[in-house]
Amino acid sequence: RRAAGASYLVGLNPEQREAVETVEGPLLVLAGAGTGKTRVLTTRIAHILSLGLAWPSQILAVTFTNKAAREMKERIGGIVGEEVEGMPWLGTFHSIGVRMLRRHAELVGLRSGFTILDTDDQIRLLKQILQAEDIDDKRWPAKMLASTIDGWKNRGLTPEQVPAGEGATFANGRGKMLYAAYQARLKALNAVDFGDLLLEGIRLLRENPDVLAEYHRRFRFILVDEYQDTNVAQYLWLRLLAQGSRNVCCVGDDDQSIYGWRGAEVDNILRFESDFPGAKVIRLERNYRSTGHILGAAGHLIAHNEGRLGKTLFSEGAHGEKVTVTGAWDSQEEARAIGEEIEDLQRQGHSLSDIAILVRASFQMREFEERFVTLGLNYRVVGGPRFYERAEIRDAMAYLRCIAQPADDLAFERIVNVPKRGLGDVALRQIHEQARAAGVPLQEAARQLVGSDALKPKVRLSLMDLVQSFERWREQAAQMPQNQLAEIVLDESGYTGMWQKDRSADAAGRLDNLKELVRSMEPFENLTGFLEHVSLVMDTEGAAGQDAVSLMTLHSAKGLEFDTVFLPGWEEGLFPNQRALDEQGRAGLEEERRLAYVGLTRARYRAKVYFASNRRIHGLWQSSVPSRFLDELPDGHVEVTESKGGTGWGGGQANGASRRYGYGPSRFDQAETFGSTYSTPGWQRAQAAKGGSFGGRSGGAGGSGGFAEPASRFGGV
Numbered sequence: 001r002r003a004a005g006a007s008y009l010v011g012l013n014p015e016q017r018e019a020v021e022t023v024e025g026p027l028l029v030l031a032g033a034g035t036g037k038t039r040v041l042t043t044r045i046a047h048i049l050s051l052g053l054a055w056p057s058q059i060l061a062v063t064f065t066n067k068a069a070r071e072m073k074e075r076i077g078g079i080v081g082e083e084v085e086g087m088p089w090l091g092t093f094h095s096i097g098v099r100m101l102r103r104h105a106e107l108v109g110l111r112s113g114f115t116i117l118d119t120d121d122q123i124r125l126l127k128q129i130l131q132a133e134d135i136d137d138k139r140w141p142a143k144m145l146a147s148t149i150d151g152w153k154n155r156g157l158t159p160e161q162v163p164a165g166e167g168a169t170f171a172n173g174r175g176k177m178l179y180a181a182y183q184a185r186l187k188a189l190n191a192v193d194f195g196d197l198l199l200e201g202i203r204l205l206r207e208n209p210d211v212l213a214e215y216h217r218r219f220r221f222i223l224v225d226e227y228q229d230t231n232v233a234q235y236l237w238l239r240l241l242a243q244g245s246r247n248v249c250c251v252g253d254d255d256q257s258i259y260g261w262r263g264a265e266v267d268n269i270l271r272f273e274s275d276f277p278g279a280k281v282i283r284l285e286r287n288y289r290s291t292g293h294i295l296g297a298a299g300h301l302i303a304h305n306e307g308r309l310g311k312t313l314f315s316e317g318a319h320g321e322k323v324t325v326t327g328a329w330d331s332q333e334e335a336r337a338i339g340e341e342i343e344d345l346q347r348q349g350h351s352l353s354d355i356a357i358l359v360r361a362s363f364q365m366r367e368f369e370e371r372f373v374t375l376g377l378n379y380r381v382v383g384g385p386r387f388y389e390r391a392e393i394r395d396a397m398a399y400l401r402c403i404a405q406p407a408d409d410l411a412f413e414r415i416v417n418v419p420k421r422g423l424g425d426v427a428l429r430q431i432h433e434q435a436r437a438a439g440v441p442l443q444e445a446a447r448q449l450v451g452s453d454a455l456k457p458k459v460r461l462s463l464m465d466l467v468q469s470f471e472r473w474r475e476q477a478a479q480m481p482q483n484q485l486a487e488i489v490l491d492e493s494g495y496t497g498m499w500q501k502d503r504s505a506d507a508a509g510r511l512d513n514l515k516e517l518v519r520s521m522e523p524f525e526n527l528t529g530f531l532e533h534v535s536l537v538m539d540t541e542g543a544a545g546q547d548a549v550s551l552m553t554l555h556s557a558k559g560l561e562f563d564t565v566f567l568p569g570w571e572e573g574l575f576p577n578q579r580a581l582d583e584q585g586r587a588g589l590e591e592e593r594r595l596a597y598v599g600l601t602r603a604r605y606r607a608k609v610y611f612a613s614n615r616r617i618h619g620l621w622q623s624s625v626p627s628r629f630l631d632e633l634p635d636g637h638v639e640v641t642e643s644k645g646g647t648g649w650g651g652g653q654a655n656g657a658s659r660r661y662g663y664g665p666s667r668f669d670q671a672e673t674f675g676s677t678y679s680t681p682g683w684q685r686a687q688a689a690k691g692g693s694f695g696g697r698s699g700g701a702g703g704s705g706g707f708a709e710p711a712s713r714f715g716g717v
């Protein structure tokens with residue numbers, strides 16, 4: 001078979017080559033961004049296959065996303081050709097976990113064909129359990145219990161293993177008992193949740209030595225990408241499997257650990273050497289991805305973190321263009337300026353698929369999506385739905401549709417029991433029957449039912465409340481700006497409250513999205529105009545298979561690379577995120593900084609950072625403080641530019657704590673931005689309202705002022 005001179009080895013540097021060829025024994029590749037870690041993994045698999053050291057089915061390879069798994073498969077195929085009939089054990093922890101459990105379901109008390117519960121099912125089940133235990137779901141929400149249990153599962157703890165006293169806060173110390181009850185219910189239903197995929201896998205391997213032995217024989221080689229983001233359960237699972245052949249290769253970068261909030265533990269990297277004594281550690285130091293300026297900027301930034309393992313990183317390529325930092329007046333102008341830069345790049349012959357916009361929070365996407373629709377630029381949202389397709393946005397829109405279009409049955413069905421108000425399937429069926437009998441839309445049928453005595457008293461009261469609310473909102477719609485109406489509707493319907501009470505990790509992001517939705521309504525004359533606008537935006541199909549700009553969060557950009565990367569929203573409170581700033585200690589802030597490092601190092605040739613001097617929240621101007629990360633970028637690698645948008649408030653006018661970027665103009669405490677024309681930028685109106693005075697400093701104190709919220713119904717994020 002092919003040997004040492006094989007073509008796929010040519011071009012690797014000596015360290016990479018060593019990592020590829022060291023197939024026996026434990027190996028840790030610890031290296032910075034863009035040094036070829038993923039490439040080493042891929043080539044290593046190809047190497048193993050072409051030397052005939054293993055069959056494709058004898059290799060276990062873990063990637064962080066399904067997309068990464070597909071790409072790796074393709075690349076391996078590209079090297080070794082059709083010899084690879086796919087690799088059944090190449091995938092994410094979850095996908096491999098399912099596969100393993102399916103083969104041995106009965107050994108962990110499941111039947112084959114077990115179901116995997118999604119989050120909604122999980123919550124519903126936990127609610128039933130709380131009910132059965134007579135625990136008040138209002139005081140002790142099921143979602144809170146769900147995230148406690150997920151946390152335990154991420155740490156590899158079964159109910160019996162949860163240390164006494166842990167989770168004592170939940171329902172006066174009954175958390176552990178509830179966890180056990182939940183697991184028992186899952187078994188009875190022949191179901192697992194996501195956390196179980198590994199937890200049950202661990203139990204399977206621990207309790208069944210023959211099964212473990214079978215996998216030890218099977219997996220001749222184990223490889224793991226993005227090792228820094230494994231959690232304890234994943235780590236335990238891996239360690240069990242790797243004790244067989246001990247041919248385990250993990251690659252990672254402690255500076256890119258960005259999932260601490262989901263239970264990932266960087267310490268797993270440190271444990272590797274103690275768990276696998278004699279493990280070889282290879283460091284890769286040459287970055288092949290980015291130009292010198294980009295690397296210099298990123299390296300300087302991440303050096304502000306304490307507690308790093310420490311790495312050298314250099315690039316032999318050109319210095320290239322400096323990282324640009326651009327101040328825009330507000331987020332709308334930020335989107336406009338980035339849109340123009342993209343059009344410029346396009347005119348110069350760059351293809352859109354080489355361009356990405358990486359945001360800190362998903363709500364930032366909306367402004368870009370709308371701008372791209374206006375410009376006719378193809379874009380795709382990677383790793384998530386587009387803004388108006390998000391569940392919480394669809395819910396909120398459904399309320400608005402019910403107001404503007406009383407005959408919109410789909411919208412009514414969507415929200416009749418969201419949040420839960422006792423109008424479940426039975427009630428909905430009755431409403432449907434009435435609608436059919438009377439030949440009227442659902443909302444009208446509901447109104448008729450409320451006037452009859454066909455419903456149970458409780459149901460009737462609840463439905464009456466909803467029907468009357470819609471009538472009230474419809475009257476109000478004619479009297480107030482649409483965004484104000486939307487805020488009232490989301491508040492009075494209990495929809496905002498539902499997410500405020502929600503303890504799951506994504507609840508805060510959903511609240512941000514709702515705020516962004518309200519904000520986006522500001523320029524519209526009336527509700528109908530806004531709804532039409534959204535259907536137009538929605539109508540532009542996702543750019544599948546076409547040349548398109550990628551729009552995604554920093555978190556989902558891990559491992560990817562683009563010629564040009566735009567990084568908008570570098571403002572205190574947004575990035576670093578407010579929740580990280582509020583946290584005790586440095587951990588949260590350092591994770592944000594690693595995220596910034598991940599962002600910058602996605603770029604091959606151009607990294608373009610933006611910040612807006614003002615973010616408008618609920619029609620209230622909030623001046624924002626440029627991110628501390630901007631100050632951590634070294635002068636020599638950075639160029640501060642004026643926004644092309646024209647109204648830009650660029651850098652260089654420093655008058656505050658921020659060395660180069662100064663603070664934005666003062667807060668405009670006005671409410672006059674509920675304008676009626678779409679074209680006048682809000683700030684001009686604001687300026688007029690204030691007599692054009694821009695002076696003064698931000699009201700917020702250093703770290704956290706910029707994004708501080710005015711007291712509002714949306715509080716509690």
Ligand code: ATP
Pocket residue numbers: 011012013016031032033034035036037038039040253256287288289558559560561601
């Ligand atoms: P990240 O930390 O961002 O996941 P990584 O360490 O996994 O990065 P890769 O994505 O494997 O890095 O490689 C970065 C880029 O450098 C890729 O485009 C890859 O093809 C290229 N590359 C890696 N090694 C070499 C090499 N020896 N010669 C030329 N190009 C290389």
Ligand code: MG
Pocket residue numbers: 037038039559
């Ligand atoms: Mg990689």
